[in-house]
Amino acid sequence: MMTLSGTTANLNDFPLSVFTEAKSRLAGIAIETPLIRLEGGRRNDIFLKLENLQPVGSFKIRCAANALVARKDRLKGGVSTASAGNFAQGLAFAGKALGIEVTTYVPDFAAKSKIAALARMGSKVISLPFEEWWAMLSQPNDDPNFIHPVKEPEGLAGNGTIALEILDRLPDVATVIAPYGGGGLSTGLGLAFAAAGTGTKVIAAETEAGAPLTASFAAGEPVKVDFDPNTFITGMGGPQILADMWPLARKYIAGTAVVTLEQTADAIRMMAKEAHVIAEGAGGAPVAAALAGDFPGPVVCVVSGGHLDANHLISILQGNTP
Known part of the structure; x- marks a missing residue:
């Protein structure tokens, strides 16, 4: 069994077979989600990986x-x-x-x-x-029946299957932007792209509500930041990154992009109107980053989930930032 330990050295050389085996294991449970072009933006090479269409509404x-x-x-x-x-x-x-x-x-x-x-x-x-x-x-948890939402090696491999699907549809993808919560999605993607031998860069999207990875990259080590959990954006951000994820993030994430709550709401509104896609805050942040940034294309934004409270969706569609 794969394990996280110390500097996670045993994960640094994840073979491609780990991801292909995960893909086979997930057959009949997770679906291969669509990859569509985002229309109406300032550039025409932004694509949406619609993980919000999974049976439970997210990549998780x-x-x-x-x-x-x-x-x-x-x-x-x-x-x-x-x-x-x-x-x-x-x-x-x-x-x-x-x-x-x-x-x-x-x-x-x-x-x-x-x-x-x-x-x-x-x-x-x-x-x-x-x-x-x-x-x-x-904190460490020695309960064998506790499944950590971020640090499980099998979980990282499951997340990496998204990269395999992106490469099948868009083999020349240059940049993939994913939200950074605990780090399992973006590092799982980075591990898979590395295993596949591509030059694809993974960018972690964070918001002004709390951007611990951006601060940690700047400091060269994990640091604490202010974090506001009381926004419409759930499932990403936090007061600090998980220590076990730092070695992986430093190696497999090429950079970060911090967006505002307003930019995220604008991206959610745009996806609803132009692509008929309902995204939660964490799913909107990568699109906000792609629209605001200047990343090499093609760019794929992982729309990580679609669980947006109805009152927040109504407010956003009315032109507000909840």
Whole structure:
């Protein structure tokens, strides 16, 4: 079994077979999502990878299901995780299919739509103050039945299957922009592109609500930043990056792009009107970064999820920033 340890040296040479095996393992659970061109922008080489169309509404089904399926024969009883909602939904979806009970610890600001979806899938949901919830993510956990939403090697491999699909459809892709939450998506993509031997650069999108990776890159080491969890953008950002992810982020993420809440809302509004796509804040941030930046193209933005509370969507469509 692959493990994260120390400087994660054993992940630095992920062979391509790890990702192709994950892709086979996910067949029938996750779908191959569409890759469409974004119309109406200032450039015509921006594409959207629509992970919001996954069965649970986000890319997290890939990492959650791959991690669960890979270890299901070793589990004793149910599993638990700490998640703002999307990873937990992927885990609950896979758990229901496999007959494995799932308990989810969520932060007290988790989107109501995500909590409701978890309940529908049969997951037990326990809400915690943000500090307690963050501690579950950032501190060591020796419970063999706890599945971390970011650091599981099988989870990184599941996320990397997105890169394989992008290369199948757009082999000359130059830049891929993904939101940075815990780091599992962007580093998983970077690992997969490296394994495939491409020159594709992965850019991590962050927002003004909290950009710990940008600050850490500038400092040359992980640092803490101010973080406002009370925005319409959930599932990304935080007060600091996870220490175990720093070596991977430093090696496999080419840079960051910080966008404002207003730019993110504008991107969500544009996708709804021009592409008929509903994206959550974390799914809109990469598009905001692509529209504001000057990245080599073609550029693919990973629309990571579509769980946007209805009142936030209404406000955005009316031209506001919630």
